[in-house]
Amino acid sequence: MTVGNPRCWWCGAAASSGEHKFKRSDLVRAFGDGAWRGPTAVAHLADRVLAPQSSxxxxxxxxxxxxxxxxxARSQAFDRAYDALADYIRDSGDYVLSTGILDWNDVFGDAWQDGMELLTRYWVKHIGCRLAQVGAAISPGMIEFLDGSSNLRHVQMGLEIREDVVAVMGHLADTHGESKHSLWLGPAMGHVxxxxxxxxxxxxxxxxxWLRLWYDYDFVDPTGSVSFGDRKVELPRGWSIDPTSVVADCRVCRPEGYDDE
Incomplete structure (x- = not known):
């Protein structure tokens, strides 16, 4: 948590800006600019509290x-690379979901490697802001990577298809007429x-x-890697909860008698 006079974890200047947890272009693309009101409003679930929001x-x-x-300005190219991926998932997500293949050439064209590296830097910037939020020590290696080093250190990350999210999105859309869009930010678990x-x-x-980026950060261990460095990425399919049980426990279908614990 930031206290006193916060400094930019990237360059050391005074910190005057907060990165979006969910990219604002994602929010607008999926739900409109807001404000989101009424019983079907978009909501941000945090600490089991649903709060009406705008983008x-x-x-x-x-x-x-x-x-x-x-x-x-310094990270604008990172943001554009992420927007290219988000647009592709919106337009061609069904193909990726059915084949399990993410082809960076389809996202970025012939300059796919440059695009993928800029996208990786976008995610490292996101991770850095998450680390700063929890008061973590941010490794110089991460900053060197953002500054242009080709060597990613201290961070391991990968992409996967989440079948439990596929199930819940499909159920909410088909049964309840809800949006087929969702954005996720997992809990931070770590070591002090x-x-x-x-x-x-x-x-x-x-x-x-349903496309999830998982990541592990270690200030001590300099090992860094990504699972998506090749042009064609075969996405593993995983779930933390049985997809059928996610649908069976839908709170809209079962508004009463649902044990939240």
Whole structure:
């Protein structure tokens, strides 16, 4: 958590900007600009609290941990690369879901490797803001990668298709007429160094619809890798909950008598 006079974790200048937890272009693309009101309004679920939001809501941003320059001009190319992926998932997601193949050439064209590397930097920037939010020590290796180093260190990440999300999105759309779009930010789980009281390891995930990016960060271990470095990526299919049980436990279908614990 940021206290005192926060500094930009990337360049060290005064922190005046908070990165979106969910990219605002994703929110607008999926749900419109807002405000979202009424019984069918888009909601942000955090700590089991559903709060009506708009795409500009403060609660959808991390605490201020970047300077304006780093969060805009300096990382603009990263944002554009992510937008290209999000547009592709919106337009061609059914194909990716059916084949289990994500072809970066379909997303970025012949310059697919450059696009994929910029996209990776977008996710590293997101992870850095998440680390700053929980008071973690951010490795110089991450910053060097954002500054152009080709060597990703201290972060391992991968992409997967979440079948439980596919099931719940399909059920809500087909049975309840809800949007087929969803955005995800997983809980942060980590390890605190006892001598310093600083978070030095963290694992979490973020996702758009059924496509999930998982990541592990380790301040001590310099190992870094991605599972999606080749042009054609075969996406593993996973779930934390049996997809059929997700649908069976739908709270809209069973508004009463549902045990939240």
């Amino acid at each position: 500009r809501a403060k609660g959808l941003k991390f605490e201020k941990s970047l300077c304006h320059s780093c969060n805009t 160094d006892r001598s310093s009281g600083v978070v030095v390891q963290m694992t979490s995930h973020t996702g758009i619809n």
